[in-house]
Amino acid sequence: MTETVDQRLRSAWTPASAEAAALPPHAVRWLTRRLGPLEPGAPVAPDTAFAVPDSRLPDAARTALADVVGASYLRLGPGERLGRAGGLSYVDLLRRRYPGVLPVPDAVVSPADPGEVQRVLDVCVAHGVGVVPFGGGTSVVGGVAALRGECEAVVTLDLERLDRLVSVDPVSRLAVFEAGVRGPDAERLLAAHGFTLGHVPQSFERATLGGFAATRSAGQASSGYGRFEDMVQGVHLATPAGSWRLGVAPASAAGPDLRALALGSEGTLGVLTEVTVRVRPLPTRERYEGVVLDGFQRATDAVRLLAQQGLLADVTRVSDESETAVSLALKGGFTTAALRRYLAARGVREPCLLILGWHGRAPQRRRARALLRAAGAVSLGRAAGQAWRHGRFHGPRQRDALLDLGVCVETLETATHWSRLGELYEAVSTALRDSLGDPVVMCHVSHAYETGASLYFTVLTPRDPHDPFGQWERAKRAAGDAITEGGLGTITHHHAVGTDHAPYLRSEVGDVGVAVLAAAKRATDPTGVLNPGKLGL
Numbered sequence: 001m002t003e004t005v006d007q008r009l010r011s012a013w014t015p016a017s018a019e020a021a022a023l024p025p026h027a028v029r030w031l032t033r034r035l036g037p038l039e040p041g042a043p044v045a046p047d048t049a050f051a052v053p054d055s056r057l058p059d060a061a062r063t064a065l066a067d068v069v070g071a072s073y074l075r076l077g078p079g080e081r082l083g084r085a086g087g088l089s090y091v092d093l094l095r096r097r098y099p100g101v102l103p104v105p106d107a108v109v110s111p112a113d114p115g116e117v118q119r120v121l122d123v124c125v126a127h128g129v130g131v132v133p134f135g136g137g138t139s140v141v142g143g144v145a146a147l148r149g150e151c152e153a154v155v156t157l158d159l160e161r162l163d164r165l166v167s168v169d170p171v172s173r174l175a176v177f178e179a180g181v182r183g184p185d186a187e188r189l190l191a192a193h194g195f196t197l198g199h200v201p202q203s204f205e206r207a208t209l210g211g212f213a214a215t216r217s218a219g220q221a222s223s224g225y226g227r228f229e230d231m232v233q234g235v236h237l238a239t240p241a242g243s244w245r246l247g248v249a250p251a252s253a254a255g256p257d258l259r260a261l262a263l264g265s266e267g268t269l270g271v272l273t274e275v276t277v278r279v280r281p282l283p284t285r286e287r288y289e290g291v292v293l294d295g296f297q298r299a300t301d302a303v304r305l306l307a308q309q310g311l312l313a314d315v316t317r318v319s320d321e322s323e324t325a326v327s328l329a330l331k332g333g334f335t336t337a338a339l340r341r342y343l344a345a346r347g348v349r350e351p352c353l354l355i356l357g358w359h360g361r362a363p364q365r366r367r368a369r370a371l372l373r374a375a376g377a378v379s380l381g382r383a384a385g386q387a388w389r390h391g392r393f394h395g396p397r398q399r400d401a402l403l404d405l406g407v408c409v410e411t412l413e414t415a416t417h418w419s420r421l422g423e424l425y426e427a428v429s430t431a432l433r434d435s436l437g438d439p440v441v442m443c444h445v446s447h448a449y450e451t452g453a454s455l456y457f458t459v460l461t462p463r464d465p466h467d468p469f470g471q472w473e474r475a476k477r478a479a480g481d482a483i484t485e486g487g488l489g490t491i492t493h494h495h496a497v498g499t500d501h502a503p504y505l506r507s508e509v510g511d512v513g514v515a516v517l518a519a520a521k522r523a524t525d526p527t528g529v530l531n532p533g534k535l536g537l
């Protein structure tokens with residue numbers, strides 16, 4: 001059971017092959033050419049480098065929690081506690097390389113089922129102990145940091161043992177899962193019934209269904225299958241105020257949709273123990289392909305037309321010029337002068353790569369192809385689509401290698417309506433460039449809607465060895481200010497609020513919105529033990 005920080009960071013992303021985790025030599029050459037000489041970063045520190053304070057969990061709470069879950073599922077060892085001290089943002093990863101004070105929980109408690117989750121909450125309320133729900137721990141916004149708030153002690157409630165498919169209703173196409181089921185397990189369990197969920201975020205391999213619901217996650221195939229909140233038909237929460245079940249019908253007019261309060265509540269209103277999701281038959285045929293368009297404006301215009309005509313592929317993802325150039329360069333071979341000449345001869349001087357992943361739906365694909373041809377798209381065929389599909393989970397694994405090299409690498413995301421997308425793109429790109437000097441800033445649209453789209457930025461720049469935290473915090477603040485200035489975009493399209501985005505929430509939902517959230521919190525969690533400090537609550 002003993003687990004170290006290092007294992008949590010690396011082993012859960014362990015790829016099927018070493019190829020996925022390492023940076024190929026041509027990528028390292030490209031990075032040093034583009035970013036200049038890099039000063040190798042500090043390695044991941046061993047657990048012994050961290051000062052883990054003694055657990056402050058009161059004896060009476062210890063005994064009561066052990067009575068609920070069994071002594072072996074109440075873990076107090078420094079390794080287990082350190083391993084749940086944070087998520088997987090760049091700053092979280094830095095903290096494990098530059099040891100300082102981490103928000104370490106006083107214990108890790110792993111209940112076996114929804115009933116035990118409720119009893120754990122009851123114990124924590126009785127003893128004034130904070131509770132941080134922990135799914136896959138992939139939060140990139142500080143969502144699982146073990147903050148104490150007003151509580152004397154705080155425990156991380158790990159949902160790892162709630163890993164069952166409870167039931168499948170093939171007639172209604174519904175499945176009930178316990179909240180700790182991870183992405184691949186959900187797909188494996190559903191495949192046995194001929195169904196798929198179709199929710200594949202980049203953190204798929206490690207994140208859980210409860211985490212997806214608690215953060216309103218969006219997967220790579222969101223254009224076809226919807227965001228996770230679109231899939232959720234019902235939820236069961238354990239709350240300090242009691243058990244709360246929502247969602248009895250596919251649609252309802254019984255007052256405001258209270259499921260929407262649970263979705264995105266980030267563990268502040270209750271612990272999701274079960275999630276009922278819509279499922280779909282497994283696709284009989286998948287086809288991934290790539291096309292290029294000339295310039296990001298033209299490319300996003302084409303995606304807008306696809307969205308507004310109901311022709312989006314299940315996976316629709318279009319990269320800007322910078323991301324296209326980098327991904328083609330890193331694949332090797334594609335940036336040959338011959339390819340550039342080939343594209344230029346067809347009117348594409350600023351290639352922007354559009355990946356289309358079709359799960360069946362041949363008639364829509366034919367119409368989409370015609371629309372794209374009319375927009376000047378040049379096909380790169382299936383090879384480009386398959387290459388993207390093959391490497392779509394490599395990014396998280398390669399972050400460790402980039403950090404080892406001394407690179408500052410982070411992502412941020414936002415969304416807005418089509419008419420303001422170009423303005424938002426310019427504002428965020430400029431903010432990142434102004435605050436970081438001469439970084440590589442790349443962007444793609446990965447989630448498109450009839451009325452707008454998300455923008456997902458990736459930044460690469462040499463890490464400032466003297467102020468690695470301040471360097472990114474300044475850049476992130478500049479980007480956040482640019483996004484929210486004048487209500488240009490949302491502070492988060494799918495990464496959620498956690499602690500990092502909490503300062504921006506009021507500007508997005510208003511004073512009344514913040515008061516509504518606080519009132520909901522008082523109703524379900526009157527003593528404020530649930531996930532202190534998240535969502536600004």
Ligand SMILES: Cc1cc2nc3c(=O)[nH]c(=O)nc-3n(C[C@H](O)[C@H](O)[C@H](O)COP(=O)(O)OP(=O)(O)OC[C@H]3O[C@@H](n4cnc5c(N)ncnc54)[C@H](O)[C@@H]3O)c2cc1C
Binds near residue numbers: 132215216219265
């Ligand atoms: C490399 C990488 C790539 C990513 N890609 C994507 C992506 O493509 N799309 C996307 O949407 N997100 C992405 N994320 C963000 C993250 O994976 C999502 O926020 C995910 O939904 C979190 O799931 P989790 O199980 O890891 O939750 P955790 O990180 O464990 O928790 C997230 C938040 O939800 C709360 N929570 C977790 N489980 C429960 C529960 N059962 N009940 C109540 N509250 C709970 C936690 O307290 C925390 O506040 C990515 C993250 C990383 C590190």
